[in-house]
Amino acid sequence: MPTLTERVSAGDRRALATLISRIEKDDPEARAILGRLHVRTGRAMVVGITGAPGTGKSTLVAALTRVFRRGTAGQPPRTVGIIAVDPTSPFSGGAILGDRIRMRDLAGDEGVFIRSMASRGRLGGLSHATDSAARALDAAGFETVLIETVGVGQDEVDIARQAPTVIVVESPGSGDDIQALKAGILEIADILVVNKADMAGAESAFESLCAMLGLGARESDGWKTPVLKTVATTGEGVDALADAVHRHCGYLRATGEGERRERERAEADLRDRLRELLFARWREGGRRDLAEMARRVAARECSPEEAVEKLLE
Amino acid sequence: MNAPLIRVLIAKPGLDGHDRGAKVIARALRDAGMEVIYTGLRQTPEMIADAALQEDVDVIGLSILSGAHGTLVPRVMRLLRDKGLGSVKVFVGGIIPDADIPDLKASGVAGVFGPGTPTTDVVNAIRHVLGAPQPG
Numbered sequence: 468m469p470t471l472t473e474r475v476s477a478g479d480r481r482a483l484a485t486l487i488s489r490i491e492k493d494d495p496e497a498r499a500i501l502g503r504l505h506v507r508t509g510r511a512m513v514v515g516i517t518g519a520p521g522t523g524k525s526t527l528v529a530a531l532t533r534v535f536r537r538g539t540a541g542q543p544p545r546t547v548g549i550i551a552v553d554p555t556s557p558f559s560g561g562a563i564l565g566d567r568i569r570m571r572d573l574a575g576d577e578g579v580f581i582r583s584m585a586s587r588g589r590l591g592g593l594s595h596a597t598d599s600a601a602r603a604l605d606a607a608g609f610e611t612v613l614i615e616t617v618g619v620g621q622d623e624v625d626i627a628r629q630a631p632t633v634i635v636v637e638s639p640g641s642g643d644d645i646q647a648l649k650a651g652i653l654e655i656a657d658i659l660v661v662n663k664a665d666m667a668g669a670e671s672a673f674e675s676l677c678a679m680l681g682l683g684a685r686e687s688d689g690w691k692t693p694v695l696k697t698v699a700t701t702g703e704g705v706d707a708l709a710d711a712v713h714r715h716c717g718y719l720r721a722t723g724e725g726e727r728r729e730r731e732r733a734e735a736d737l738r739d740r741l742r743e744l745l746f747a748r749w750r751e752g753g754r755r756d757l758a759e760m761a762r763r764v765a766a767r768e769c770s771p772e773e774a775v776e777k778l779l780e
Numbered sequence: 781m782n783a784p785l786i787r788v789l790i791a792k793p794g795l796d797g798h799d800r801g802a803k804v805i806a807r808a809l810r811d812a813g814m815e816v817i818y819t820g821l822r823q824t825p826e827m828i829a830d831a832a833l834q835e836d837v838d839v840i841g842l843s844i845l846s847g848a849h850g851t852l853v854p855r856v857m858r859l860l861r862d863k864g865l866g867s868v869k870v871f872v873g874g875i876i877p878d879a880d881i882p883d884l885k886a887s888g889v890a891g892v893f894g895p896g897t898p899t900t901d902v903v904n905a906i907r908h909v910l911g912a913p914q915p916g
Contacts, residue, residue, distance in 0.1 A: 481864055484836040492784065560785070561810035567831060568820035574827040581834055585785075585815050 472503045478608045480580060486603050487582055491596045501599055504606035509729070511548070511605040511612045512716050515630030517592060517652065520618025522638040523662040525551060525569035526699040528615050532573055533702070534709040535611050542713055546578040548604030551615040552593055555585040562586075566615060580609065591625035592616035598629050598736065619652060627655035628735055631728045632715045634658045634708070637676065639668035653679070656692055658711045664696035664704065690718050749779070786814040786910060787837040791828045792821050793856065796846035801873060801895075805841060808899035809906070825852060829859035832868055839906050844874040854887045861888075869909045873897070 474482035489497035516524050516531075528549060538544035551566035564583035573579045582604075586594045593616055604612045616626050627633055635656035653659070659680070661673045676694045693711050697704035719725030760774045769777075790806045792799055799821055806816045817835050819828070832840055840860075844852060853872060860868055872884055873893040881892050890909050893902055907914055 481833055484834055488787075488836040555815075556810060559811045560813040562815045563806055563810050564815060564817045565820075567817060571820060571823075571827075574824075574830055581831075583817050583835055587785075 472500050475500070475504060475603060475607050476507055480577075483580065483603060483607045484582070487596070487600045490599045490603065491584070491587075491594075493595075497599075501602060501606075504602065507606040508602045509605070511601075511609055512545075512712070513601060513605070513612045513614065513630045513632070514712055515614045515616065515626035515633040516636060517616040517619055517623070517626050517633065517655075518636030518660075519620065519638075522618075522636045523699045524615050524618070524636050525566040527634075527636055527660065527662055527697060527705070527708075528566075528613050529570040529573055530697070530699045530702050530705045531709060531712075532570070532579060532613065534705050536576065536578055539706050539709055539713075542709070544578075545610040546608070547580075547611045547613060548601075548607070548609035549579070549581045549613045549615065550584055550597055550600050550604070551581065552584045552586055552597060552617050554617050555587050557588075560588075580604065580607075586617055590623065592619045592623035593625045593629065601629065624652060624655045628732055631719055631725055631732075632657050632712055634660055634712070636660045636662050637672060638663040639666045639672045657690065657715050658708070659692055659694045660708060661694065661696050662699050665698045665701075669696065689722055690715065690724070784912075786839065786906065786912060787817065787835060788814050788839040788841060788906065789817045789819065789828070789832050789835055789837040790841045790843065791819045791823045791831070792843045793823050793825060793828060793852045794844060794846045794848045795822060796844075797821055798845050799843070801845070802841075802843040805843070805873060805899065805902060808903060809841075812903040814903075814906070825855040825859055828856055829863055829865065832860065832865055833863050837868060838910055840868055840870045841902075842870065842872045842874075844872060844876070847875070849874070849876055849884065850880060853884055853889060857888045869906070871902070871905065873902070 471482050471486060475486050486497060486500060516528055518524055532547045532549065535545045535547050553562055553564045553566060555562045562585035564585060566583055567581060570581055582600060584594050584597060589595050597614060601612050601614055614626065614630055633655050635652055659676050661669055663669065673694060673696060680692055680694065695704055695708050695711060697708055760778055763769050764771050764774050788809055790802050792802055806818050809816045817837065819831055842853065842856065849872060857870065860866060869890040871891045871893065872889055876892050876894060884892055891905050904914060
């Protein structure tokens with residue numbers, strides 16, 4: 468009987484699904500398996516898709532996947548793994564994950580694997596397990612990994628850390644040019660898309676975004692963020708979007724920017740892991756009464772600043 | 781959030797276009813703290829089994845109002861077994877004549893819910909069949 472590590476490496480879909488579930492449960496064995504799979508990762512083209520709710524992200528992911536599966540002029544067909552994140556209810560801890568509805572016609576294609584994920588309390592548009600699940604898809608041999616975030620506002624930019632290429636999706640009517648000037652999500656776009664380009668207001672949305680980019684954002688690093696128009700429901704403009712993704716990947720490779728981003732990602736990831744591990748080790752140290760200390764802080768018997776010092780003693 | 785989360789696939793196989801019941805159930809399961817993968821209308825048994833595999837769900841809820849449960853459900857059950865997903869619990873909801881229930885259960889269905897079933901019954905049945913703790 469081959470191990471889970473071997474089965475995932477061989478592209479076994481059931482093994483992959485099981486591994487992702489274990490990653491979500493934060494199972495120590497899953498961590499060990501991912502550790503063994505690490506050398507097999509780094510081959511996939513990882514692309515993040517983010518934007519406000521209702522801009523058509525899921526439909527665009529489905530349309531983009533179809534183009535990658537078919538291939539374009541100069542690009543052979545590629546397999547695609549998809550992670551689609553939807554929000555967890557802050558009240559019940561439950562979630563409705565509905566992104567598959569828009570990806571219906573990808574069913575039955577063995578070159579596509581779709582996994583829905585709940586954000587499970589994490590802010591920032593992703594879940595704790597997203598990064599590891601993307602690595603699992605990469606290790607299983609998927610040539611492209613698309614990560615669709617929760618519908619986000621202006622400040623949920625975690626995807627920029629996890630995906631070296633980020634598509635930000637806008638749709639007509641989502642704000643004037645001052646919205647486009649604000650900091651945050653637009654700044655992380657490697658590619659900007661005005662989806663639903665057949666709707667009224669598409670042209671003015673397109674022009675505001677172009678004007679905003681014309682004011683100088685991001686050009687210094689050698690990549691000029693393109694603004695593209697798509698109609699995801701008909702596939703219009705989606706070939707051009709796939710080409711832009713490939714161009715960005717080429718840029719990342721040619722300039723060393725990809726390596727730089729990967730190192731940055733690894734460093735931020737190591738910081739997170741270190742923080743978690745240190746906390747876990749501290750917990751194991753025993754006789755640590757966090758609840759008692761919290762009671763004293765709440766009762767104003769000591770300050771939170773003093774409390775952490777005491778807890779570390 | 782340390783208790784294992786229950787993942788449920790809600791699917792509507794076949795051709796009827798009435799998904800209100802499925803949506804009510806999806807919402808109730810969400811409010812009971814489950815993760816519900818909602819796949820929408822007109823799913824084939826193949827699509828359902830494939831989605832169940834990729835999503836690694838514990839439970840599948842099939843909503844069928846078309847009367848085609850006699851052919852659709854056994855096909856879903858067979859595909860699940862073929863994919864090594866025999867341990868996934870399957871519930872059927874919708875308009876199912878009482879006389880058909882024994883056959884559905886014989887094909888491996890864990891429970892059948894007719895119109896008007898309180899959503900708490902569905903939640904409890906899922907927790908029960910998975911051996912999950914019932915809330916007090």
